[in-house]
Amino acid sequence: MHEASQNDQVRHEVTLNERGPFVAPRCSCGWYGPARRSRPLARDEAAAHTATARSA
Numbered sequence: 483m484h485e486a487s488q489n490d491q492v493r494h495e496v497t498l499n500e501r502g503p504f505v506a507p508r509c510s511c512g513w514y515g516p517a518r519r520s521r522p523l524a525r526d527e528a529a530a531h532t533a534t535a536r537s538a
């Protein structure tokens with residue numbers, strides 16, 4: 483039995499949704515980023531989100 487007292491149990495698993503030439507990052511926490519034409523850029527923004535969300 484685990485105690486759920488902290489909110490850091492929220493997981494941030496990012497997936498990239500490809501739509502034609504665009505790639506939009508989406509996180510399991512409900513966050514999603516704007517569609518980008520650049521996959522590295524989309525991953526960058528997703529990484530920035532997870533870094534911010536984890537340290538908040």
Ligand SMILES: [Zn+2]
Pocket residue numbers: 493494495509510511512513531532535
């Ligand atoms: Zn997230």
